[in-house]
Amino acid sequence: MDDKKTAIKIVDLHKSFDSQKVLDGINLEIPHGEITVIIGKSGGGKSVLMKHLIGLLKPDRGEIWIDGQDITKLKEKELNEVRKKFGMLFQEAALFDSMNVLDNVAFPLREHTKLSEKEIVQLTEEKLRSVGLAGFGYKMPSELSGGMRKRVGLARALIMDPEIVLFDEPTSALDPIISLTILDLIKETQERFKKTYVVISHDILGMFRIAHRVAMLYNGKIIEYGTPRDVKKSEKEEVKEFLKATGIPGF
Amino acid sequence: MNKGRLSPELKVGIVVLIGFIILFYMSVRIGKYGALGEKGYELKVYLENANGIDSKSPVLIAGVEVGRVISVRLENFKALVRIIVKEGVQVPADSTVAIKTQGVLGDKFLEIIPGKDKKMLSSGEIIKTVKTSPDFDEIFTQVSTAAKKFGDTIGEFQGLIGDKEKANIKNSIENIQAITGEFKEIIKENKQGINSVIANADDALKGLKKIVGDVEAGKGSLGMLIKDEKLYTDVKETMGALKNISKDIEEGKGSLGKLVKDDSLYNEARDTVKNLKDITDGIIKGEGTLGKLAKDESLYVETERAMKKLQKGAEGLTESTPITILGTIFSFIF
Amino acid sequence: MINLFGLERIFNPINGILRELGGMGLMFLNSILLAFRKPLKFNYIFKQMEFIGVKSLGVVVITGTFTGMVLALQSYYGFRKFGAEGLVGTTVALSMTRELGPVLTSLMVTGRAGSAMAAELGTMRVTEQIDALIVMALNPIKYLVTPRVIASFFMLPVLTIISDFVGIVGGWLVGVKLLGINEGAFINKMVKYVDLEDIYNGLVKAACFGIILSVVACYKGFHTTGGAEGVGRSTTESVVISSVSILVADYILTSLMF
Ligand SMILES: Nc1ncnc2c1ncn2[C@@H]1O[C@H](COP(=O)(O)OP(=O)(O)OP(=O)(O)O)[C@@H](O)[C@H]1O
Ligand SMILES: [Mg+2]
Numbered sequence: 001m002d003d004k005k006t007a008i009k010i011v012d013l014h015k016s017f018d019s020q021k022v023l024d025g026i027n028l029e030i031p032h033g034e035i036t037v038i039i040g041k042s043g044g045g046k047s048v049l050m051k052h053l054i055g056l057l058k059p060d061r062g063e064i065w066i067d068g069q070d071i072t073k074l075k076e077k078e079l080n081e082v083r084k085k086f087g088m089l090f091q092e093a094a095l096f097d098s099m100n101v102l103d104n105v106a107f108p109l110r111e112h113t114k115l116s117e118k119e120i121v122q123l124t125e126e127k128l129r130s131v132g133l134a135g136f137g138y139k140m141p142s143e144l145s146g147g148m149r150k151r152v153g154l155a156r157a158l159i160m161d162p163e164i165v166l167f168d169e170p171t172s173a174l175d176p177i178i179s180l181t182i183l184d185l186i187k188e189t190q191e192r193f194k195k196t197y198v199v200i201s202h203d204i205l206g207m208f209r210i211a212h213r214v215a216m217l218y219n220g221k222i223i224e225y226g227t228p229r230d231v232k233k234s235e236k237e238e239v240k241e242f243l244k245a246t247g248i249p250g251f
Numbered sequence: 252m253n254k255g256r257l258s259p260e261l262k263v264g265i266v267v268l269i270g271f272i273i274l275f276y277m278s279v280r281i282g283k284y285g286a287l288g289e290k291g292y293e294l295k296v297y298l299e300n301a302n303g304i305d306s307k308s309p310v311l312i313a314g315v316e317v318g319r320v321i322s323v324r325l326e327n328f329k330a331l332v333r334i335i336v337k338e339g340v341q342v343p344a345d346s347t348v349a350i351k352t353q354g355v356l357g358d359k360f361l362e363i364i365p366g367k368d369k370k371m372l373s374s375g376e377i378i379k380t381v382k383t384s385p386d387f388d389e390i391f392t393q394v395s396t397a398a399k400k401f402g403d404t405i406g407e408f409q410g411l412i413g414d415k416e417k418a419n420i421k422n423s424i425e426n427i428q429a430i431t432g433e434f435k436e437i438i439k440e441n442k443q444g445i446n447s448v449i450a451n452a453d454d455a456l457k458g459l460k461k462i463v464g465d466v467e468a469g470k471g472s473l474g475m476l477i478k479d480e481k482l483y484t485d486v487k488e489t490m491g492a493l494k495n496i497s498k499d500i501e502e503g504k505g506s507l508g509k510l511v512k513d514d515s516l517y518n519e520a521r522d523t524v525k526n527l528k529d530i531t532d533g534i535i536k537g538e539g540t541l542g543k544l545a546k547d548e549s550l551y552v553e554t555e556r557a558m559k560k561l562q563k564g565a566e567g568l569t570e571s572t573p574i575t576i577l578g579t580i581f582s583f584i585f
Numbered sequence: 586m587i588n589l590f591g592l593e594r595i596f597n598p599i600n601g602i603l604r605e606l607g608g609m610g611l612m613f614l615n616s617i618l619l620a621f622r623k624p625l626k627f628n629y630i631f632k633q634m635e636f637i638g639v640k641s642l643g644v645v646v647i648t649g650t651f652t653g654m655v656l657a658l659q660s661y662y663g664f665r666k667f668g669a670e671g672l673v674g675t676t677v678a679l680s681m682t683r684e685l686g687p688v689l690t691s692l693m694v695t696g697r698a699g700s701a702m703a704a705e706l707g708t709m710r711v712t713e714q715i716d717a718l719i720v721m722a723l724n725p726i727k728y729l730v731t732p733r734v735i736a737s738f739f740m741l742p743v744l745t746i747i748s749d750f751v752g753i754v755g756g757w758l759v760g761v762k763l764l765g766i767n768e769g770a771f772i773n774k775m776v777k778y779v780d781l782e783d784i785y786n787g788l789v790k791a792a793c794f795g796i797i798l799s800v801v802a803c804y805k806g807f808h809t810t811g812g813a814e815g816v817g818r819s820t821t822e823s824v825v826i827s828s829v830s831i832l833v834a835d836y837i838l839t840s841l842m843f
Binding site for chain 1: 709
């Protein structure tokens with residue numbers, strides 16, 4: 001574990017909303033070039049943790065180290081430099097309502113690269129094809145199903161080939177078959193480019209398929225962290241219970 | 252992507268263009284001198300009293316607008332008024348400037364009365380002669396002729412009106428004339444600020460003159476005039492207003508009041524009012540006898556209007572607050 | 586303790602109002618400063634100009650025309666009492682250019698475009714679209730607020746001059762064509778008493794109102810919380826605050842200008 005390069009290092013992260021403690025001392029080292037899956041019960045603070053990683057939320061206390069910088073102390077401008085290395089898929093996709101699918105996916109390219117329009121359209125359509133939405137480029141987000149929106153969001157998160165990609169439940173709202181396709185897509189791209197992926201999921205079965213590491217968030221803390229095999233064998237009551245709830249033998 | 256529709260840029264462009272065309276059109280229609288580079292030249296005039304003259308007040312020659320005032324400021328205790336005159340309009344060097352009043356709202360404007368000089372004023376020069384009290388004597392001539400005519404008219408009704416009334420009226424007119432004389436002197440001493448009073452009095456007197464003229468011409472409808480309750484109230488209100496002025500004058504209030512602190516003048520004025528009232532009362536008492544005389548509607552209307560004007564004038568005197576255009580407008584609408 | 590509570594009850598709302606005011610001021614400054622940082626995306630500005638200007642044109646023209654017509658009718662009955670019907674044109678033109686043109690246009694645009702801005706930004710906030718922008722290392726103020734403020738600033742005067750014009754035409758229709766006021770008097774008196782400054786000051790007012798309504802709408806939208814219901818609340822608040830601020834600002838501007 002120690003010989004691997006660390007992409008993100010979270011140190012004693014605390015966050016409360018009013019009186020509700022959501023993150024209560026998170027310590028986690030996310031290795032470079034691997035897929036780390038964070039599991040935990042609904043409302044446990046997984047999305048909140050992810051938003052801290054990209055500076056959307058400021059912690060009450062604690063540090064987040066990325067590339068030798070504590071991003072919780074950075075100014076907006078410096079933070080934006082860090083953010084350019086990130087891609088993020090939001091839980092609800094967060095597509096821009098005012099743009100069609102193609103413009104949504106092309107948006108980061110248009111804003112951050114000097115590619116020609118033709119190249120942009122080409123890249124975008126390619127990405128859309130890979131998430132199974134070829135030919136949907138000119139639809140508006142409101143004309144798509146939840147699962148389709150999710151996939152557009154995924155295409156948008158990946159379009160810049162970012163160093164670190166955060167996926168907030170990439171397979172929720174998808175049927176089992178598309179779910180598998182998406183998981184395979186994530187795994188393939190990761191293997192091809194060897195970028196750091198952080199994935200949040202409820203889909204335990206699917207996640208164990210792609211994860212290099214699994215972290216379990218419970219009561220605002222990471223109570224278990226290791227390879228899928230390690231986590232499966234965990235002796236901790238909470239982990240056992242969580243895994244048992246999937247109802248699949250072997251877990 | 253646009254599916255053949257106009258692009259937002261084009262639509263915005265069209266709307267902005269429409270806006271600019273309208274703005275340009277309105278500016279050209281309204282813009283007069285100076286503002287949008289319309290050509291003209293500047294003249295100056297020193298006034299003893301520029302009360303009511305403002306930047307943008309119109310400048311007229313023979314009733315035709317030829318320019319505007321651009322600024323009014325104090326210089327050596329005189330008002331330096333700069334005016335801009337339209338290119339192509341020439342002003343003889345010996346021209347005279349007068350302040351005049353116009354319109355329902357009593358707007359002031361400058362009238363240039365052209366002189367005979369061959370030499371024309373050029374940019375930056377000063378119009379030297381100023382008629383401080385425009386139509387001063389004219390008005391007083393009018394007052395006396397009007398009064399005389401009034402008297403004559405009454406005289407024509409000699410047969411109808413008893414000797415007593417006749418004497419009364421004659422007495423009043425004599426009084427008026429006497430006061431007029433005294434007024435004249437006082438005003439000569441206090442020319443300042445009296446212009447507005449004169450102007451208003453002028454209006455009223457013109458109205459009166461018209462009535463008198465009409466009555467003289469034999470087309471009057473005195474019966475209607477006299478029987479009308481409302482008119483009577485109007486007259487009474489006018490009298491009331493006049494009385495108020497007198498009172499204000501007595502107390503030294505208002506612009507006139509400040510000027511006239513002389514007790515005797517005040518007394519004279521009060522007598523006049525009393526006398527005027529006497530006349531009215533006399534006419535009202537003679538109700539019925541005069542009634543047979545005439546049936547003309549127009550005189551009645553004319554008289555009513557004259558009375559209203561008189562009343563307005565009186566009100567204008569008591570109120571020294573300037574009436575702005577909008578103020579008046581909105582007080583009428585809302 | 587009781588005293589303290591009483592104070593708090595007074596201070597909290599004042600504190601809140603001041604904070605919102607400060608927030609709006611900062612947002613305005615930010616949006617203007619960001620306008621000078623490249624790249625300024627003209628297509629965003631044009632899109633907003635189209636939305637605010639072109640799409641509000643219909644409602645502005647209708648309100649303007651009818652306002653002018655009503656003004657003519659009302660002032661006619663007032664002026665007729667003392668035979669000054671000729672001043673109807675002046676009244677219509679002065680009222681339109683100085684007050685009603687800019688104010689009514691801004692209020693209509695507030696209702697039509699301001700509310701939509703607040704709702705749109707509010708929705709973007711609650712559906713994390715604004716977060717998505719931030720995540721892409723893009724400044725949401727620059728992308729969302731700046732174009733709206735600039736577009737409003739430029740389009741409101743354009744709409745206002747159109748409103749002024751159709752209002753005067755409406756007044757002319759009613760005054761001259763319907764009530765039979767002498768056309769010469771109508772036009773001449775109008776031309777005589779209306780000054781360029783009346784028109785220009787009206788347009789300056791409109792530009793200020795444009796800033797007010799767009800900044801308020803963007804601020805309210807930007808700081809939406811609480812889902813769809815929150816979006817509704819932001820929209821309502823933005824319309825109310827904009828309208829009131831426009832009227833208050835109108836008083837201040839009028840007293841400064843005329
Ligand atoms: N902006 C916020 N303001 C107040 N409370 C918040 C906010 N965001 C999240 N919370 C609270 O933090 C807790 C964690 O929320 P979070 O969205 O991280 O859950 P999650 O683990 O992602 O759940 P799910 O799997 O259902 O998405 C929730 O109880 C929520 O009420
Ligand atoms: Mg979540």
